[in-house]
Amino acid sequence: QVQLVESGGGLVQSGGSLRLSCAASGSSFSSYVMGWYRQAPGKHRELVARIHIGVSTEYADFGKGRFTITRDNAKNTVYLQMNSLKPEDTAVYYCNARRIVISVEVWGLGAQETVSI
Secondary structure: OEEEEEEOOEEEEOOOOEEEEEEEEEOOHHHOEEEEEEEOOOOOOEEEEEEOOOOOEEEOHHHOOOEEEEEEOOOOEEEEEEOOOOHHHOEEEEEEEEEOOOOEEEEOOOEEEEEEO
């Protein structure tokens, strides 16, 4: 199993950019499907982006063309590059790791991202 720690959140002005990082400790990082989710106050947690064991990626409609998810298996780290940020992007962003075959899922504690007008 892995443990996840998010970093890189903070305050940014509308139209700006931030990069979130999720560092994983433990073994078998390359065997996990990695994802980023977010949750705003009063809202359900929603998928932002997902990257599979290979090179395949998925994005929520609101992130297409603005957000990019990447992973570096040598560093046991997954990233979320966020450009052209909007106030509605304000949320706590969570890192997620999943191994479906053996029913293992791990969540980070989250990182606050705030986009001002």
